[in-house]
Amino acid sequence: MNRLPVYNPASGALITKLPADDAASVAAKALRARAAQPGWAAVPLARRIACIQRFRTGVVAELPQLAAVMTQETGKPIGMSRNELNGLLGRIDFFLAEVASSTATQTVFSEGGMTEQIEHLPLGLVANISAWNYPWFVGANVFVPALLTGNAVLYKPSEYAAMTGLAIARLLHAAGVPSDVFVPLTGGGAVGAALLEQNIDGLFFTGSYATGAKIAQAIGPRRVKLQLELGGKDPTYVCDDANPQTAAASLADGAMYNTGQSCCSVERIYVHEAIYDAFVAAFVATVKTFPLGDPMLDSTYIGAITRAPQLDVLDAQVADAKAKGATLLLGGQRLPGPGHWYAPTVFAGVNHGMELMREESFGPLIGIQKVSDDAEAVRLMNDSRYGLTAGVYSPDETRARTLLAQLNAGSVYWNCCDRVSPRLPWSGYGDSGVGLTLSTYGIQTFTRPRAWHLRQP
Numbered sequence: 190m191n192r193l194p195v196y197n198p199a200s201g202a203l204i205t206k207l208p209a210d211d212a213a214s215v216a217a218k219a220l221r222a223r224a225a226q227p228g229w230a231a232v233p234l235a236r237r238i239a240c241i242q243r244f245r246t247g248v249v250a251e252l253p254q255l256a257a258v259m260t261q262e263t264g265k266p267i268g269m270s271r272n273e274l275n276g277l278l279g280r281i282d283f284f285l286a287e288v289a290s291s292t293a294t295q296t297v298f299s300e301g302g303m304t305e306q307i308e309h310l311p312l313g314l315v316a317n318i319s320a321w322n323y324p325w326f327v328g329a330n331v332f333v334p335a336l337l338t339g340n341a342v343l344y345k346p347s348e349y350a351a352m353t354g355l356a357i358a359r360l361l362h363a364a365g366v367p368s369d370v371f372v373p374l375t376g377g378g379a380v381g382a383a384l385l386e387q388n389i390d391g392l393f394f395t396g397s398y399a400t401g402a403k404i405a406q407a408i409g410p411r412r413v414k415l416q417l418e419l420g421g422k423d424p425t426y427v428c429d430d431a432n433p434q435t436a437a438a439s440l441a442d443g444a445m446y447n448t449g450q451s452c453c454s455v456e457r458i459y460v461h462e463a464i465y466d467a468f469v470a471a472f473v474a475t476v477k478t479f480p481l482g483d484p485m486l487d488s489t490y491i492g493a494i495t496r497a498p499q500l501d502v503l504d505a506q507v508a509d510a511k512a513k514g515a516t517l518l519l520g521g522q523r524l525p526g527p528g529h530w531y532a533p534t535v536f537a538g539v540n541h542g543m544e545l546m547r548e549e550s551f552g553p554l555i556g557i558q559k560v561s562d563d564a565e566a567v568r569l570m571n572d573s574r575y576g577l578t579a580g581v582y583s584p585d586e587t588r589a590r591t592l593l594a595q596l597n598a599g600s601v602y603w604n605c606c607d608r609v610s611p612r613l614p615w616s617g618y619g620d621s622g623v624g625l626t627l628s629t630y631g632i633q634t635f636t637r638p639r640a641w642h643l644r645q646p
């Protein structure tokens with residue numbers, strides 16, 4: 190049997206070797222899930238809702254242990270692991286409250302003996318290939334609404350969050366979701382690739398642009414619904430009328446939270462020249478207060494880099510920025526092991542000729558660029574192949590709304606950043622992806638609408 194080794198990125202220690210899937214076990218599981226799906230779709234919605242409510246109760250009962258597992262395998266600071274699990278409860282509550290109304294059959298026309306209705310059927314068998322950085326959030330954005338709407342789910346958690354993936358499966362099964370209806374698959378990219386070859390009705394992916402592009406190619410001409418939630422290079426503009434200290438405190442958190450390993454981390458900052466110096470000083474002062482160290486300690490803010498190869502990406506962006514004349518204000522290098530560590534790094538005087546303003550850093554690295562007016566800020570913020578989120582800091586709502594309306598991003602923020610709400614759709618422009626999760630649209634996306642044309646005799 191294949192084994193997947195799981196390492197603690199903060200210490201480098203081997204935690205466990207999990208039994209892993211291979212192409213044959215993936216195919217067998219897919220067949221069983223396909224066979225089980227109609228039975229699950231026939232279960233009354235109230236009973237599916239009750240299963241997810243019991244799952245929520247199970248998460249609450251084990252929350253400290255689940256947070257510890259996530260921290261051990263990803264290096265996420267323990268307080269942030271607890272935040273993710275507590276935030277998850279609100280997402281589950283949203284789906285539970287909204288699923289009935291957003292999937293009820295709708296009569297959209299009724300006149301002269303003619304009635305038109307929209308019915309929401311489950312897609313069928315959906316696959317979810319997921320990322321490690323927020324394994325509970327990004328997983329639950331898919332499996333909770335997919336299960337509630339009557340789909341069977343083949344769930345491939347990241348190999349860097351595989352223990353969390355198995356905990357999710359254990360809790361769902363204990364809550365009454367049949368083991369062939371929610372099926373975890375353990376392994377890395379090869380197991381994900383094997384999953385793509387199965388007879389599935391939908392593929393919901395969260396991860397990097399590079400993998401998303403491979404998946405889109407593999408799905409190719411097959412009639413499989415495809416959603417891709419990919420990376421970003423999220424910009425923020427701090428206007429001349431903003432408070433530089435308040436904006437710096439908020440954006441330092443937005444750039445460094447989860448050690449910069451968030452899809453919606455602030456990755457580029459543009460500051461009006463009138464307050465640039467004050468902002469940069471306040472930003473660096475804030476980042477210096479972030480304690481780095483053992484992710485199991487409540488006091489830790491900066492944890493480990495989860496994937497070792499990301500250290501090379503950070504090194505390359507730092508070297509490139511230095512070589513092209515950026516001013517290094519803080520950090521700029523790996524920290525000694527064991528484990529994978531990078532010093533929180535702040536550059537000023539950057540420009541778009543530098544990689545750190547163009548490609549996702551996905552670590553505690555940020556560039557701050559001076560701009561002379563709003564038009565320059567908008568032009569630079571839109572000078573990206575990505576478009577996940579973008580923000581503006583200003584006390585002037587009209588000015589902020591005018592600027593935000595011009596930005597190519599799925600989510601826009603006024604005086605806030607690095608924020609996701611279950612009530613709002615989560616989607617990206619350009620190379621940040623296609624499709625969406627969350628909101629009532631993120632429930633309906635797991636359904637296939639059937640159009641009913643009914644004429645009375």
Ligand code: NAD
Binds near residue numbers: 377400418
């Ligand atoms: P990744 O692309 O390396 O891996 C994601 C998943 O794809 C993993 O489960 C992996 O095993 C699997 N995989 C790898 N190769 C595959 C292949 N050939 N076929 C099928 N599956 C394959 O990404 P990651 O490092 O886990 O996550 C980080 C990335 O995810 C960042 O770019 C981040 O911005 C992005 N992300 C986006 C969102 C969003 O909502 N837009 C949320 C979280 C993370």
